[in-house]
Amino acid sequence: MNGNAIEVLDLVKRYGNVTALAGVTFSVSRGEIFGLLGPNGAGKTTTIKILTGLTPPTSGRAYVAGFDVVRQPNEVKRRVGWVSSEVILDDDLNAWENLELQARLQGVRNWRERATELLKYFDLLQSAGRPVGGYSTGMRKKLEIATALLHSPEILFLDEPTIGLDVNARAMLWDLIRTVNREFGVTILLTTHYMEEADALCNRVAIINLGKIMALGSPAELKSSVGGEVVELEIERPVDLSALKRLPDVLDVAASDGKIRITVRKADETIPAIVKSLDFSAVKSLKVEKPTLDTVFMKLTGKRIEESHVDYRRFYAMIRRSRR
Amino acid sequence: MSGLGAFWGLYKREVVKIYRRAFALVMTFMQPIIWIIFFGSSLNGMPREYLVQFFGTPNYIGFVLPGQLATSMLSTGTFSAMSIVWDRRFGFLKKILVTPAPREAVFFSKVAGAVTRGLVQVPVMLAAALAFGVALPLDPVGYLEWIAALMLLGIGFSSIYLAVAMKSSDWQHPQLVANVMNLPLMFTSTALFPRTFYPAWMRAIADVNPITFATEIGRGVVLNDPYTPTLLGYLAAFAAASMAIGLLVARRFMTAE
Structure with missing residues (x-):
């Protein structure tokens, strides 16, 4: 022991x-x-x-x-x-x-x-x-x-x-x-x-x-097991992303209709490098999405915690029935 | 071991609850007092010779007082059953059972609490009888024996009722048990009427009904009738047997939910 x-x-x-x-x-x-x-x-x-x-x-x-x-x-x-x-x-x-x-x-x-x-x-x-x-x-x-x-x-x-x-x-x-x-x-x-x-x-x-x-x-x-944090940039005009993609801490870059979603390990530490690697005058706003334990739960079970509650009354009724 | 300390703690809780919930206590006095007031008043107006012929004494209140006190020990049983059901429903039993306190301590505390609750009625009822003009004889030994009889009766009934309610978490169960048991037990004893005029089958039940024994001991005191001490022995046997059953059931079935 x-x-x-x-x-x-x-x-x-x-x-x-x-x-x-x-x-x-x-x-x-x-x-x-x-x-x-x-x-x-x-x-x-x-x-x-x-x-x-x-x-x-x-x-x-x-x-x-x-x-x-x-x-x-x-x-x-x-x-x-x-x-x-x-x-x-x-x-x-x-x-x-x-x-x-x-x-x-x-x-x-x-x-x-x-x-x-x-x-x-x-x-x-x-x-x-x-x-x-x-x-x-x-x-x-x-x-x-x-x-x-x-x-x-x-x-x-x-x-x-x-x-x-x-x-x-x-x-x-x-x-x-x-x-x-x-x-x-x-x-x-x-x-x-x-x-x-x-x-x-x-x-x-x-x-x-x-x-x-x-x-x-x-x-x-x-x-961190669910794949890092996301930095989302809203941009006014297309920018060159090649330098961004070469940054060592950047895991993934996805661009679509005026938004760039950059997946990184730790947003707080990577944002300065991101700012330097692209033309930041084109950026309208910046948002950081950090995963929560709910994100983890969702990735593991496909549902949110709130959606997964077992109906207590049915659960206990089931237990009572099976005890007889 | 910690069993005695646990019993003492749990018993103190029962006692505190008796006086914090004074209303519930008053409710338990109601039935016997109402009986004395109404039956006593109406029967006291009967011709004296009828009373003597039927009850063996002209003093009906004196006759029925021991019966009412004995019967009221049934309500202690109902109370103990109710309190264990409430403790289960509110999770208090869980709180007790996550400590090393033995189940026996819980059982004994419920029995002792119920008996205490029942015995609180004795002075109240005696006072009520005095107020209605019953001359209570001075017989200290007699009263002690009478109280011992009521105690044994209370131990017996609360043990049985506890055993019956041990696994229940439905607050209606004790009431149901009380309805099924209390009235028949009262009517098949000598609590209200002398056995002389009972049919043979009822007399047979009355002769083994513990309520009869406690009633007769009380009547021995109040009406100055001599009684045989084996009555107390019978009640002791009844209490011991019921307690043994209750303990067995508690050991086996007292669970948190």
Whole structure:
């Protein structure tokens, strides 16, 4: 067993004849923010359920914090925190009481100190005595992350952390996830179907669709795998492109009705050379198109992430039927 | 192990929910209190000799109070079943099961929470009876035995109802179970009427119905009737058997969804 935080080997999960995971393999190093990016129904939540010991895999192996999730579930559970996509807190209890319950479930001694520290850190100390039912969505999310961190887990699982949040709350949460990763030294595995989120937060991303990993790498690696960035020039009159085509970083040049599309590895670095290599007085405008993770997803699956969501209700109805 | 700490944390949650949701608590008092107010008032006007002939005492409220308290322990069962269904629906059970807390701790906390909820009714009902002029005898040992009987009854019923609801995430199921079980269990006991006038088949059921046993212990106290301590032993056996079934079901079937 090496020192990876998470090690997943050929994980398969079937619900009756519905295959939720069709052989997934990846590993997450300690201290990393790792993202599972994919549409709803891709198998992201199923992966988290297996890794947190909520459900056993049909086949395959998974090690979390060095322990087998099937054979040593309690060792795993002591070392991981889990934040669900829907906020799960007891609305009748206040923040202290929710934290105390978590402390007792995890067997944390001296939880008050740690809880005070977390409430302070998450800016919830003032409202900690009020029943959670009256909290805003952002506050509830923060409190849920605080409860998940109470027992100082090595690994934090965040299932769709910003789903249903407004733009401000999302920005706040992104910052929070980064600082939690940095300051608490927690490895984070998050799932998301927002490509900007995976791009902004994750050191590495696995793109997952229909229970299979389609690609895995840093966001930059994944994006460069689709063939670079495009510099598009709008021109007033034909220009000589021969010097442009000879530039070493230019991968492709395509000219059509008043537009030149130049594919390059890195637009920021190549634009000065492009400007020098042609008569720039003919250029009306310049536009840079950088590939996003959605471009990557589209190249791999032929669809956008937004178009690929599996209809949840049909999916679960299918699972229920097949269980009988 | 962490089991005891987990139980304590979960039980505290149940208790806090009892007083934060005071309205739900008041609802559980309603049926027995309404019974005492309306039945008590209407039957108290009956000729004394009829009452004595039928109920064995002129004090109908004193007669029915133990029956109502015993019957109300059925509602603790409904409550425990409901609370596990809600915990599953809102994902709270998942949140518990991703911690090392054992399933047994969850089960016991639900049973203990339901029994606590049921026992809160005892002083309220006794006060209501006093207000209606029932002279309650001073018999500390008797009351302790009576409370023990109600506790065992509550443990038994909440264990069974929990077992029935263990895999359900439909909030209508506990209500359905309650409708099917509660009324027949009440009517086939001696909670409302003495067994003397029951047909033989109903008497046979009443003689094994745990509600009968808790009722008779209570009546022993309120009406100063002597009773045999084996009644408490029967209830203890009932509670132990139900708990064993509940635990087995919890171990096997308590899953996150």
